[in-house]
Amino acid sequence: MSEMAMASLNSFSLSMQQTPPGSPSFVSLDPQYRCLKCRDVLRDAVQTLCGHRMCEVCAAKVFDELPPFRCPGNDDTCVPNLKKEEIFRDPSARREIAKIIVFCPNKEHGCTQEIQWKQQEEHKLTCEYTPVNCSNAINGCETRTIKKNLKEHLQGCEYRNVSCSFCHGDIIYNQTQDHESNHCMRYPIACPYNCGIEDQPREEMMKHTPDCPNRPFHCKFTNVGCDFTGSKEEVTKHEQGSVDHHLQLTTVYSAAVDLQSMEIRRELQDMLESQGNLKQTVDQCLSAVTSLREGMEARKKSIKEVKLQSVAVAERLINLERRVEDTARKDSVDKQDREIRALRDGQTNISNRLTRIEQNGLGNAGGTSVAGNVGCKLETCERQIGLMDIRLAELDLRLQIHETASFNGxxxxxxxxxxxxxxxxxxxxxxxxxxxxxxxxxxxxxxxxxxxxxxxxxxxxxxxxxxxxxxxxxxxxxxxxxxxxxxxxxxxxxxxxxxxxxxxxxxxxxxxxxxxxxxxxxxxxxxxxxxxxxxxxxxxxxxxxxxxxxxxxxxxxxxxx
Structure with missing residues (x-):
């Protein structure tokens, strides 16, 4: 709603009362409050000349049919041909309908309140049976309950926030076990190499593991496929006694690396070809972008010119309004009217004199000289007449504006x-x-x-x-x-x-x-x-x-x- 509408809404709320929103369940709906056309409750009630009531929208639909337009009342009191100007708003019916008793919209959730229709929206804001989402929905809870049961649900919600017993961090209740088993740095765990040390917090056990005496060592040829593990002494003995095996593994690994290298070179060649195609496409795109920029610059220049023209028009409007505000009062208008008459009389006299001069000049012996003087005088007179016409037009405009002005409210x-x-x-x-x-x-x-x-x-x-x-x-x-x-x-x-x-x-x-x-x-x-x-x-x-x-x-x- 615009600011103007907001400013005026309170002033006209009584005279322009609308039907409350929604489609409530009525405790008891009197037939007199039903629309004769749609048979539903009257919305924004209007009344015909014959006294029948309809919804404002239904009344408009009556005239979508072929004439004659019949009143839906269809009885002896109805006018024979309904007219739009014979349908009026019915403020009394609108007020009565707004006071009809309805059930709370949360009736199916347990609310037994019966309220006036116009109070329904206000009641919904405080109704304890309004369905609400769990406030732990951000943690994943999808439970939906009513307001009065929300507190009880929150106390046992699986998605509530709790504090870890070991690290005192903030965690979700149903993730407690996963947090302790995999993430909590203060949760006590056993050594993964079973060296006999007692359980320690995870962060301390992570420091112990690299130096654990039971930590196994791997053969130096693990990267080529040897999977032998054991103590440091066993690994040293294995490496000294398995030279031929390690050489065979190295040979197989080298062949695999060569094959993989060939595949990589082939893929690299394909990528270079694709790069060339992409470069060509990019060049085309850059050319198109350059054209678009040039077009955009031209548009910007055009827009700038339009803005300058708009500013000029706005200034002319402001000047025109100021001239309108400065319109003369009645005494000035009368004075200007006298000046206009005088100017018109002067213009007539000048025209007559010019006619006589032309006639006399053409009849004299020195006609050429006189004609030249007459031509100069004629040009001067024409300029004066042009200035008079401009001034007359301005005075006429000021007179027209003054005639439309009202000074009595x-x-x-x-x-x-x-x-x-x-x-x-x-x-x-x-x-x-x-x-x-x-x-x-x-x-x-x-x-x-x-x-x-x-x-x-x-x-x-x-x-x-x-x-x-x-x-x-x-x-x-x-x-x-x-x-x-x-x-x-x-x-x-x-x-x-x-x-x-x-x-x-x-x-x-x-x-x-x-x-x-x-x-x-x-x-x-x-x-x-x-x-x-x-x-x-x-x-x-x-x-x-x-x-x-x-x-x-x-x-x-x-x-x-």
Whole structure:
């Protein structure tokens, strides 16, 4: 969930209450809390105009069928043709369903608790019958038991850690025998040559073994195949009396070594040939890598140029916003309007004078000289007219921006091209849109709206998310902080005007969203599940591919400068 969604979740938890998660076992489920379509418990209950209840998802599926759309209630009270705008959220049913008594999920493990559905998750955190893994699982224990029996299991667990009686090292209980027999350096063992010495710790016996009087000696020709062993004197006598045998063993060993040497030389030759092939492959790879590097450098240069262009665009946007903020007040606008009229009159007079000059110049005897003067004057006039056109365009833009500004804490945002903008949000091109700024007064707080047509946080893909943003203004140093005015978010009804959707919240003074802005705007705060897309895209709220969003800020009690 994004930071904006987290900031707004607490403010809208009551008005946007959701069905608790999971599929519990109900102690007793009243039929009135069953969905008329799926026959399961109502999830995020909605109610039709005729009073029947369905899951919010099931209600949307009704309109996947061929018209006329029938209410699943199928009785005399049902409307003949169900409409999307005639289905509304049922907060009362949602609250009642959240209080239905259910069994603990650990019932099969012995828990007999019966709790409200909304308390199930909290109960699971403390339930003594919750299945848990043995804490010695890291040592290999695969036992799974319930919380209340875990302590008893740990006392007799075969994989518990214990201390060795001899070396006092930390070992696993079921590996004690292996540790003592093969690894413990303080475990007493007997001499492997049975010299009669008493048992000693393994580390001390390892020092005794090389000097043991019973240690056997091997013939010096062991490496060529002689396996005679005995005392030092017996080995010396054997070596002196077995010269012919040792010579025969040496000859056989030498022949085997020569044969093995030939095999090694053959394998070496094969390896050299393989090395040549590998070298050729490596050269080809290096050539390919060089080409890739050149391509990468070109890409890096292209990316750098794109980044520079992005910075330039960002600077232009910042300058444009500053120009918008510096839009003149009504008295300046009136003055500029008078200047525009004067400029237009001047332009008309100049055009008339030019026409007369041209006519008079062509009729004089010195027509060539006059025509030259007229041409120079004409160029000068054309330059002046071009500058006037530029200034007129700037003034028109400032007038248009000023006409859309609001200074009474109310914003009405006309959002056109809904289908295209929503598709851009789904494709990830433009996830959110900002409205024009509006103000609580001429010298008051500066604010705007932010909308996610494809949803944000837990509303992504299913709802439209609507947020309120506090922006940095010119008079922030003179205003009280944090921002504490009540905010109401609305989606206006374009059909009958009787079904506008609204939610209100009082700002949290501890939230960064409502403190004095340190950047261009604070973190947005609002409702990630303001309205489902299925309900929004009805003729009640969407007409001519346009929706109207309204934000009202309570301006009472603001101490303006």
């Amino acid at each position: 109310v914003l009405i945002w006309k959002l056109r091209d809904y289908a295209r903008r929503k598709q851009e949000a789904r494709n990830g091109r433009t996830l959110s849109l900002y409205s024009q700024p509006f103000y609580t007064s001429q010298f008051g707080y500066k604010m705007c709206a932010r909308v996610y047509l494809n949803g944000d946080g837990m509303g992504k893909g299913t709802h439209m998310s609507l947020f309120f943003v506090v922006m940095r203004g010119d008079f922030d140093s003179l205003l009280p902080w944090p921002f504490q005015q009540k905010v109401t978010l609305m989606l206006l009804d374009q059909d009958t005007g009787n079904h506008k959707l609204s939610d209100s919240f009082k700002p949290d003074p501890n939230s960064n969203s409502f403190r004095k802005p340190q950047t261009e705007m604070n973190i947005a705060s609002g409702c990630p599940v303001f309205i489902s897309q299925a309900m929004l895209e009805t003729k009640t709220y969407l007409q001519d591919d346009t929706i109207f969003i309204k934000i009202e800020v309570d301006t009472n009690g603001i101490n303006t400068p």
